[in-house]
Amino acid sequence: MADKKVNPKPKVNENPTPMSAKSERNEPAASQPPKRIEPALTAGRKRFFPTEAIPRLHYNDPKANELISQERPVVLTESNLVTTAMGWSLDFLKINLGEGYFSVYFSDTDKFRYFDEKKRKDFGDDFLVGLERKDMKFPEFVELIRNWKEGDKRIYLQQALTDGVGKRIVIDFLGFNWNWINDQQKRNNWGQLTSNLLFIGQEGNITPVHYDEQQNFFAQISGKKKCTLFPPENFDSFYPYPVHHPHDRQSQVDLDNPDFEKFPKLSSIKGHEAIVEPGDVLYIPMYWWHEIESLADSGIATSINFWYKAGPTGKIEYPLKAHQKVAMMRNIEKMITEALNNYEEVTPFMQSMVLGRYS
Numbered sequence: 001m002a003d004k005k006v007n008p009k010p011k012v013n014e015n016p017t018p019m020s021a022k023s024e025r026n027e028p029a030a031s032q033p034p035k036r037i038e039p040a041l042t043a044g045r046k047r048f049f050p051t052e053a054i055p056r057l058h059y060n061d062p063k064a065n066e067l068i069s070q071e072r073p074v075v076l077t078e079s080n081l082v083t084t085a086m087g088w089s090l091d092f093l094k095i096n097l098g099e100g101y102f103s104v105y106f107s108d109t110d111k112f113r114y115f116d117e118k119k120r121k122d123f124g125d126d127f128l129v130g131l132e133r134k135d136m137k138f139p140e141f142v143e144l145i146r147n148w149k150e151g152d153k154r155i156y157l158q159q160a161l162t163d164g165v166g167k168r169i170v171i172d173f174l175g176f177n178w179n180w181i182n183d184q185q186k187r188n189n190w191g192q193l194t195s196n197l198l199f200i201g202q203e204g205n206i207t208p209v210h211y212d213e214q215q216n217f218f219a220q221i222s223g224k225k226k227c228t229l230f231p232p233e234n235f236d237s238f239y240p241y242p243v244h245h246p247h248d249r250q251s252q253v254d255l256d257n258p259d260f261e262k263f264p265k266l267s268s269i270k271g272h273e274a275i276v277e278p279g280d281v282l283y284i285p286m287y288w289w290h291e292i293e294s295l296a297d298s299g300i301a302t303s304i305n306f307w308y309k310a311g312p313t314g315k316i317e318y319p320l321k322a323h324q325k326v327a328m329m330r331n332i333e334k335m336i337t338e339a340l341n342n343y344e345e346v347t348p349f350m351q352s353m354v355l356g357r358y359s
């Protein structure tokens with residue numbers, strides 16, 4: 001697959017309207033999800049911590065813009081961000097996604113804990129992931145997911161959209177609500193759109209708690225996902241792996257089986273929770289911890305995200321915000337690790353810097 005991305009800034013006025021793009025195909029028109037007032041917060045895995053509902057607001061509600069500008073999560077309704085993708089069934093994608101290769105992950109469990117392949121090479125052989133990546137053409141993935149049976153490894157496709165995709169996908173892509181999302185990017189002073197990751201997975205799959213270094217508009221296409229977010233103020237409650245570790249940005253904790261002795265700060269976490277349904281867009285602020293569960297009995301879960309780089313830093317104001325401290329800690333940790341040139345020396349180095357002095 002060519003690795004150049006689909007141009008994220010189409011000439012908006014030349015786009016086909018969502019309706020004309022849709023009417024070209026022999027599939028039922030996408031129906032808007034039924035309007036819902038309160039999110040159902042009881043679904044999904046039982047968790048040990050309290051949660052509050054992430055506000056669900058109309059995408060034009062000024063309060064939604066306020067939350068985004070404050071880097072607080074919000075579910076946006078009726079944005080029509082990816083309405084043109086509502087017909088992306090497996091059969092449709094099989095015909096239209098093109099001849100490229102897709103990254104498909106296979107997990108021994110229901111958890112898909114991402115790992116950095118480059119860091120894994122540097123880290124040596126003592127790292128077992130329980131997760132395997134295979135690159136395959138889309139029809140092969142469809143066969144696997146359709147013929148999946150209990151006892152098989154679980155499957156999750158996670159692939160950035162590239163310009164190797166077929167013409168109809170490009171048309172749908174150009175029909176996304178770029179007017180709105182480009183305006184969000186501008187008004188929040190974000191950097192460039194780096195990628196649109198397409199997720200297609202089985203119900204029950206879990207992306208364990210981690211944070212990303214990008215702003216994210218996370219759009220749901222099919223199935224339902226329970227998204228649980230925690231603010232960067234809780235950075236140390238999740239005990240992230242060291243930055244040089246293949247699981248960098250991932251929490252070491254298992255929310256299904258919490259070890260409060262090893263990770264005592266975990267006992268006081270409080271989540272922000274939303275269930276996203278087709279048509280919903282969840283804003284996941286940069287550096288917010290998040291766990292994403294594809295809910296049982298909601299069918300194949302398809303999502304597409306819009307990842308944006310942070311904007312320029314601007315004037316520093318004190319006290320620093322939690323996410324700025326996280327960024328600082330990452331940089332210092334990276335510097336120490338690089339300077340020592342041996343990750344095994346990092347722990348004793350940090351300990352002699354802190355123990356009995358700052359502890």
Ligand SMILES: O=C(O)CCC(=O)C(=O)O
Nearest residue numbers: 199207212218292303305
């Ligand atoms: O949908 C998922 O399973 C994970 C999504 C995610 O972590 C992201 O978009 O940053």
Ligand SMILES: [Fe+2]
Nearest residue numbers: 210211212290
């Ligand atoms: Fe993420």
